[in-house]
Amino acid sequence: MKVVLQVVDERNAFIEIDPPDVEGYIIGRSEAQSALPPDVDLIQYRARERGVSRRHAALVRFKGNLHLLDLGSVNGTFVNSRRLPPDTPHLLQEGDRITLGELNLILSLK
Numbered sequence: 549m550k551v552v553l554q555v556v557d558e559r560n561a562f563i564e565i566d567p568p569d570v571e572g573y574i575i576g577r578s579e580a581q582s583a584l585p586p587d588v589d590l591i592q593y594r595a596r597e598r599g600v601s602r603r604h605a606a607l608v609r610f611k612g613n614l615h616l617l618d619l620g621s622v623n624g625t626f627v628n629s630r631r632l633p634p635d636t637p638h639l640l641q642e643g644d645r646i647t648l649g650e651l652n653l654i655l656s657l658k
Contacts, residue, residue: 550564550565550658551564551568551607552565553654553655555651556645563653564658565587567614570609572606573587573588573606575590575605576604577595579602590648590651595649599648599649599650601619604618604619604649605625614639616646617632617634618632618636622649623650625646
């Protein structure tokens with residue numbers, strides 16, 4: 549199985565990653581001065597202009613299922629237009645719309 553995040557913008561790009569293991573993936577944007585880039589770097593999708601934090605959210609496996617956690621981001625993490633409370637796992641499903649700040653992604657599992 550692969551996790552695919554479709555970036556909803558003029559490019560309609562796809563980010564394909566392996567399902568997270570115990571540690572999960574940090575989703576965010578890189579900074580030139582930061583020594584710790586996120587595992588899923590959204591900088592090429594105008595992440596800074598769209599309000600994505602450097603360490604915005606985490607994609608994790610929790611109780612055997614795929615979950616998303618907001619990492620205390622300034623502009624919020626939303627799933628299907630519902631804002632997630634920080635540090636609380638939210639179960640993801642095929643077709644969910646994930647919004648990080650103002651950057652929209654659609655989740656698919658292949």
